[in-house]
Every structure is written in C-alpha cells, then in structure tokens.
Amino acid sequence: DEAIHSDSWCVRYRTDLEDKYNRRLAITTELKRALASQQNELSMVYQPKVDLRTMKVCSMEALIRWNNSALGFVPPDEFITIAEQAGLIEQVTTWVMQQTIADLAYFRAKGYEFTVAMNLSTQDIQNKVLLRKLVALLTQEGLSPEALELEITESDLVADASLAIENLNELTARGFHFAIDDFGTGYSSLAYLKNLPVTTIKIDKSFILALASDENDQQIVHTVLSLASVFNLKVVAEGVEDVASLEILKEWGCDIAQGYFISRPLNRSDLENWLQNTPFGE
Numbered sequence: 001d002e003a004i005h006s007d008s009w010c011v012r013y014r015t016d017l018e019d020k021y022n023r024r025l026a027i028t029t030e031l032k033r034a035l036a037s038q039q040n041e042l043s044m045v046y047q048p049k050v051d052l053r054t055m056k057v058c059s060m061e062a063l064i065r066w067n068n069s070a071l072g073f074v075p076p077d078e079f080i081t082i083a084e085q086a087g088l089i090e091q092v093t094t095w096v097m098q099q100t101i102a103d104l105a106y107f108r109a110k111g112y113e114f115t116v117a118m119n120l121s122t123q124d125i126q127n128k129v130l131l132r133k134l135v136a137l138l139t140q141e142g143l144s145p146e147a148l149e150l151e152i153t154e155s156d157l158v159a160d161a162s163l164a165i166e167n168l169n170e171l172t173a174r175g176f177h178f179a180i181d182d183f184g185t186g187y188s189s190l191a192y193l194k195n196l197p198v199t200t201i202k203i204d205k206s207f208i209l210a211l212a213s214d215e216n217d218q219q220i221v222h223t224v225l226s227l228a229s230v231f232n233l234k235v236v237a238e239g240v241e242d243v244a245s246l247e248i249l250k251e252w253g254c255d256i257a258q259g260y261f262i263s264r265p266l267n268r269s270d271l272e273n274w275l276q277n278t279p280f281g282e
C-alpha cells in the first residue's frame with residue numbers, strides 16, 4: 001500500500017497517452033528480449049474444437065501465451081498488435097509456426113488425427129518469405145498442408161489486399177485451408193467471402209457467449225448459419241461456454257464448436273491428458 005501511494009503522484013499526473021506509450025514501449029522491449037532469449041517466456045497452448053456431428057475432437061486452435069517477469073501475463077490480443085506495429089510480427093509468427101508444427105508432428109506420431117489451426121496476422125499473409133518458411137517447415141516434418149488450417153480476420157482482406165489474396169490463392173492451390181476468424185465483427189459479407197479461397201468461417205465469440213439467453217444473438221447466428229450453408233462454408237462457433245449453447249448450435253447445423261464448455265486452451269502435456277480422459281476424444 002505504501003508503495004502504491006508513493007507512486008500515485010506520478011501516476012495521477014501522467015496522461016492516458018503517456019501510459020499507453022510507456023506500456024507499448026515496455027512490451028516492445030521485453031518482447032524483443034523474449035524472442036532473443038531461451039527462457040521459455042513464450043509458449044503455445046491448444047484449444048480443442050469439436051465436430052458437432054460426431055461430437056469428437058477434430059481440430060485444435062494454437063494460441064500463443066507470453067509470461068514476462070516484469071510485465072506478468074500479457075494477453076496476445078495486446079502484444080500481437082504491438083508486435084505488428086514494432087516490426088516484430090515476422091519473428092513472433094516464425095516462432096509460433098515452429099512450435100505449432102513441432103507439436104502437430106508430435107501428436108501425429110502418437111496417432112492423433114486432428115488438424116491444428118494457426119492464427120496469422122495481416123502482415124503475415126502479405127509476407128511471401130514467411131509463407132515459404134511455413135511450407136518448408138511442414139515439409140521438414142513430413143506433414144501435408146491439409147494438417148493445418150490458417151485463421152485470418154476479415155479486416156485482413158478488406159482494404160487493399162491484392163497481395164494477401166494472391167498469397168491465399170497460392171497457398172490454397174498447395175492444399176492449405178483458410179478460415180475467417182471473428183466473423184461478424186468486421187464489414188465483409190458472406191457474399192464477398194464466396195469469391196475468396198475461404199472454406200470456413202468462425203463466428204465471433206461475442207455472438208456466442210450468451211447465445212442460450214440472448215434473442216438478438218440467436219437471430220444473428222441463425223442467419224449466419226443459413227447463409228453459410230447456401231455458400232457452402234463450414235462454420236465454427238467460438239466461445240461456447242455452456243451446454244445449452246452447444247445444443248442450439250448443433251440443432252441449427254453449425255459444424256464445429258470451440259469454447260470453455262469443451263475445454264480451455266491447454267499446454268501440450270495437459271492436452272495429452274485431456275485427450276485421454278475426455279468424452280470428446282477421437
């Protein structure tokens with residue numbers, strides 16, 4: 001308490017903008033250090049996705065975690081954005097690709113057949129060098145592109161995105177699959193996506209978290225599901241936190257569910273345990 005009070009003079013007179021600037025600077029500095037050091041500050045966790053037709057695990061979303069001694073846990077939403085602005089995203093994504101593909105190979109060697117979904121940021125899908133690295137890493141591990149799904153957000157494809165779309169087409173021709181993440185939060189329509197090499201949409205969790213009780217969300221989700229079936233797109237619902245939402249989604253023909261009701265994101269060894277004990281096991 002004493003420490004907090006002696007600090008409060010500075011804190012009170014600092015503007016919001018300065019706070020943001022300092023936080024961003026600290027994240028940039030520490031992230032650079034984390035990427036260069038071997039101290040395991042960064043790690044990957046995996047969140048299961050369940051096929052609602054079979055009620056079995058079909059895929060895992062790979063999500064990065066960062067625990068820093070000075071900053072504590074830094075949410076990926078926050079540091080990924082900063083990494084992009086600071087020119088560090090290529091390094092971050094390279095690290096994510098290495099870990100994720102190694103872990104995927106590990107699970108394949110154990111006989112698991114689920115795919116793994118990796119998040120790419122806007123800059124990543126414009127970066128040919130990085131995408132070539134991705135292909136090389138998979139080849140090295142003897143994995144085919146079909147084993148991987150790539151999640152990108154709507155906004156990545158909206159403004160001035162010809163290079164991104166060219167890269168998407170190229171990777172699709174090689175056998176990669178793309179999913180549109182956080183669907184419903186941006187501006188693109190399903191009709192627009194129809195013209196892109198996208199096979200899957202992930203309905204943003206903001207429409208799913210309260211699905212069982214919120215009639216607006218129900219209407220939105222129902223509409224998205226009907227349209228998606230017209231356009232032949234597979235639908236993943238993220239943010240499924242209760243069995244009631246899961247049942248609704250199943251009844252309405254949603255293909256895949258992901259959320260805390262099924263499992264929180266888990267590190268590799270916790271995931272291995274989970275896979276052996278879950279009713280959703282392969």
Ligand code: C2E
Binds near residue numbers: 077
């Ligand atoms: P996202 O790709 O939309 O990932 C789903 C987020 O929803 C994850 O948050 C996940 O933990 C959370 N989530 C899943 N189920 C539930 C649920 O039932 N309830 C609630 N409340 N949340 C749920 P997380 O891990 O904090 O990641 C946030 C975002 O950071 C991701 O959103 C993604 O955009 C970005 N991100 C995470 N890892 C990576 C990465 O390796 N590379 C890139 N480029 N971005 C990443």
Ligand code: MG
Binds near residue numbers: 119
């Ligand atoms: Mg995602």
Ligand code: MG
Binds near residue numbers: 181182202238
């Ligand atoms: Mg999402």
Ligand code: MG
Binds near residue numbers: 181182
């Ligand atoms: Mg997101």
